[in-house]
Amino acid sequence: MxxxxxxxxxxxxxxxxxxxxxxxxxxxxxxxxxxxxxxxxxxxxxxxxxxxxxxxxxxxxxxxxxxxxxxxxxxxRGDLGTSWVSGEPVAATVLPAFGTSLTVMGAALAVVLAIACAAAAPALRRGADGRAVGTGGIAVAGLAALPEFLVAALGVAVFAAWLGLLPAYGFSGPQHLVLPALAMGLSGGGVLARLGRDAIGQVAAEDWVRQWRTAGYTRRRIARGLLRRALPPLLPQFAIIAVSITGAAVAVETVFAVPGLGRAALDAADAQDLPVLQACTALLVGLGFAAGLAARAAAHRLAGPDGTTAPAVPPVRGSRRAGALWIACTAGPLLIAVAYGLARSGAVATGSRLEAPAAAHWLGTDELGRDVLARLGQGAQWTIGAAVAACALSYLLALALGFVPRLAHPLAEACNSFPVAIAGMLVVVLLGRGPWGAVLAVVAVSWPPLAAHAAELAARARTAGHLEARLALGAGRWWVLRRHTLPLVAGPLASHAGLRLPGMALGIASLGFLGLGAGPDSPEWGASLARSLPYLERAPLAALAPAAAMIAMTLAAMAAVSLPRARRR
Incomplete structure (x- = not known):
C-alpha cells in the first residue's frame, strides 16, 4: 500500500x-x-x-x-507532439537523445558502484574481523565534494586540453563516454562509499556479529550478513544519487556537447519549445521516480522481519582536533582569498586581458582584464548570499509544512526526485533568467528533506511525556505550539538547514554555470567558471580559482558536519 x-x-x-x-x-x-x-x-x-x-x-x-x-x-496515444521550433515530431528528437542519455547514465552508475564496492570491500573485511571501520578518509571525502559540472570542466581542462588523452566534445565512440561518465559518477560514488562504510561500521558493532564470530562462522559468511544488514538504508540513498545523475546530465552533456536528453531539455527551455521540454522533463523526472520506487521496494524486501534497518549515517569516528585541522586547511585559504579579493579592484581593463599571475594581479586576469582574485571575492558574495537566501526560504517552508505531516511526507518524497537543473529550467521559462530565479529553483528541490525532518520533530514533540502534564494544568493549544512544540522543532531544523547550505551554494553555482542563474557577466562562481572555459589554455587560473573555491567550501562543510559528532580521544 x-x-x-x-x-x-x-x-x-x-x-x-x-x-x-x-x-x-x-x-x-x-x-x-x-x-x-x-x-x-x-x-x-x-x-x-x-x-x-x-x-x-x-x-x-x-x-x-x-x-x-x-x-x-x-x-x-503515445504521441509526444510536434516541436514548435522545428516542426518535426518530438519523438524524432527526444527518443534518440533518451538512448544517448541512458548510455551515459548507465556508465555513470557503473562508476558509482565501482567506487562504492572498492570502498566497501575492505570495510567488510575489517568488520568481519571485529576491527573498527573508518569512513574512508580524505580520498572518499574529496570525491563526495566534487559537483558534476565542476568535474566536467576540470576533465576538459586536464585530460582534453592539457594532456590530450581523451576527446572533449562529441559522442561517436567509447572514448567519448569516459569523461562524461566520470563527471557524473565520481561525486555519487564518493557519497555512496562514505555512507556504505559508515553503515557497515555501525552494523559491525551489533551483538550478532560477535556471536557469529564466537560460533565459528567464516569471515565470508559474516561479511555477507553485514552487507545484507547494511544495504536497506543505502538503497534510498542510491536512488537519490540516481536522481542527481539525471540532473547532472543537463550540465555534463552541455559541457561535452553530448546529444542527450539533458542538452535537448536545456535547448528547448532556451527556445521555449514547450512540447520538447515537456517530453524531456517527463523522461528525466520519470527516471528519478522509477529509481526511487525501485530502491524503496528493494529496501523493503531486504529489511529484517521486524522492518528495522541499520542507520545510513551513524556517528563518525574521529578526533575533534583532526576535524578542526581539516576545516582550517580548507576554509582558511578560501576565506583569506575572498578577503584579499574583496580588497582589490575588479574593474574592466581590456589592455590587460588574460595576463599571467604577477604582483599586480596575483591570479592573473580574465578575458576582460579583470583581476581574477577580485572576481573570486565578489563571486563569494553572490554565490553564498544567494545560498543563504535559498536556505532561509527552504527553512521557513519546511517549518510550515512540518506541522502538516500528511501533506509534507508525500510531497517531500515526490519532489525529492526533481533535480535542481530541471527546476532551474522550468523557473527560467516561467520567470526568465536572474539570481532570484536560481534561488527559487534551489528552494524547490531543497525543502523536501527539511520538511520531512520537521514533521518527525513535530511528531516527537507532540508525544513528549511532560506535554500531558502541561495540558492537564490548563495549557491552551496556541501556548503549547508557541512555548513547547515550536522551540523543539525550530532549533534542530535550523541546524539541519545550515548543514545543507554548501549544497545549496553548489546548486546556485551549477545553475549559474548553465546560464540559468546569475547573468553572464556576474562574478558568481558558476558563471565565472563557464565564462572562463573557452580561455582555459591561456588563463587557466581564471577557471581553476572558482573551481578550487567550490571544492574548498564543500570540504570544509563536510568537516564541520562531522566535527560535532567526533569522539574525544
Missing part, C-alpha cells in the same frame, strides 16, 4: 509539472510566438500578422484548457 501511495503521489506531481509547462505562455505572460518566429525565420520582422500566424499554428488561440486536453489525449 505504501508503494502504491508513493507511485500515485509521484504521478500526480509529474502531471502537475507537465500541466504547468503547458500553461507557461499564460503563467509567464510572455508571448512564445516571438521566440518561435526568430527560431524558425531568422531575420524576419516580427509583425502582428506574422505573430498571429505563429500563434494559430501553435494552437495558442484555442486557449489553455484546449491545449492541455489535446496534449493529454496525445500522450495517451
Amino acid at each position: 505504501a508503494l502504491l501511495r508513493g507511485l500515485l503521489t509521484r504521478v500526480a506531481v509529474l502531471a502537475a509539472v507537465l500541466a504547468a509547462i503547458g500553461l507557461m505562455p499564460w503563467l509567464a505572460r510572455r508571448d512564445p510566438a516571438l521566440t518561435v518566429l526568430r527560431a524558425r525565420y531568422p531575420g524576419r520582422e516580427a509583425t502582428d500578422t506574422a505573430l498571429d500566424a505563429i500563434r494559430a499554428d501553435l494552437g495558442l488561440d484555442a486557449g489553455p484548457l484546449a491545449i492541455l486536453r489535446d496534449r493529454a489525449a496525445g500522450l495517451a
Whole structure:
C-alpha cells in the first residue's frame, strides 16, 4: 500500500509539472510566438500578422484548457507532439537523445558502484574481523565534494586540453563516454562509499556479529550478513544519487556537447519549445521516480522481519582536533582569498586581458582584464548570499509544512526526485533568467528533506511525556505550539538547514554555470567558471580559482558536519 501511495503521489506531481509547462505562455505572460518566429525565420520582422500566424499554428488561440486536453489525449496515444521550433515530431528528437542519455547514465552508475564496492570491500573485511571501520578518509571525502559540472570542466581542462588523452566534445565512440561518465559518477560514488562504510561500521558493532564470530562462522559468511544488514538504508540513498545523475546530465552533456536528453531539455527551455521540454522533463523526472520506487521496494524486501534497518549515517569516528585541522586547511585559504579579493579592484581593463599571475594581479586576469582574485571575492558574495537566501526560504517552508505531516511526507518524497537543473529550467521559462530565479529553483528541490525532518520533530514533540502534564494544568493549544512544540522543532531544523547550505551554494553555482542563474557577466562562481572555459589554455587560473573555491567550501562543510559528532580521544 505504501508503494502504491508513493507511485500515485509521484504521478500526480509529474502531471502537475507537465500541466504547468503547458500553461507557461499564460503563467509567464510572455508571448512564445516571438521566440518561435526568430527560431524558425531568422531575420524576419516580427509583425502582428506574422505573430498571429505563429500563434494559430501553435494552437495558442484555442486557449489553455484546449491545449492541455489535446496534449493529454496525445500522450495517451503515445504521441509526444510536434516541436514548435522545428516542426518535426518530438519523438524524432527526444527518443534518440533518451538512448544517448541512458548510455551515459548507465556508465555513470557503473562508476558509482565501482567506487562504492572498492570502498566497501575492505570495510567488510575489517568488520568481519571485529576491527573498527573508518569512513574512508580524505580520498572518499574529496570525491563526495566534487559537483558534476565542476568535474566536467576540470576533465576538459586536464585530460582534453592539457594532456590530450581523451576527446572533449562529441559522442561517436567509447572514448567519448569516459569523461562524461566520470563527471557524473565520481561525486555519487564518493557519497555512496562514505555512507556504505559508515553503515557497515555501525552494523559491525551489533551483538550478532560477535556471536557469529564466537560460533565459528567464516569471515565470508559474516561479511555477507553485514552487507545484507547494511544495504536497506543505502538503497534510498542510491536512488537519490540516481536522481542527481539525471540532473547532472543537463550540465555534463552541455559541457561535452553530448546529444542527450539533458542538452535537448536545456535547448528547448532556451527556445521555449514547450512540447520538447515537456517530453524531456517527463523522461528525466520519470527516471528519478522509477529509481526511487525501485530502491524503496528493494529496501523493503531486504529489511529484517521486524522492518528495522541499520542507520545510513551513524556517528563518525574521529578526533575533534583532526576535524578542526581539516576545516582550517580548507576554509582558511578560501576565506583569506575572498578577503584579499574583496580588497582589490575588479574593474574592466581590456589592455590587460588574460595576463599571467604577477604582483599586480596575483591570479592573473580574465578575458576582460579583470583581476581574477577580485572576481573570486565578489563571486563569494553572490554565490553564498544567494545560498543563504535559498536556505532561509527552504527553512521557513519546511517549518510550515512540518506541522502538516500528511501533506509534507508525500510531497517531500515526490519532489525529492526533481533535480535542481530541471527546476532551474522550468523557473527560467516561467520567470526568465536572474539570481532570484536560481534561488527559487534551489528552494524547490531543497525543502523536501527539511520538511520531512520537521514533521518527525513535530511528531516527537507532540508525544513528549511532560506535554500531558502541561495540558492537564490548563495549557491552551496556541501556548503549547508557541512555548513547547515550536522551540523543539525550530532549533534542530535550523541546524539541519545550515548543514545543507554548501549544497545549496553548489546548486546556485551549477545553475549559474548553465546560464540559468546569475547573468553572464556576474562574478558568481558558476558563471565565472563557464565564462572562463573557452580561455582555459591561456588563463587557466581564471577557471581553476572558482573551481578550487567550490571544492574548498564543500570540504570544509563536510568537516564541520562531522566535527560535532567526533569522539574525544
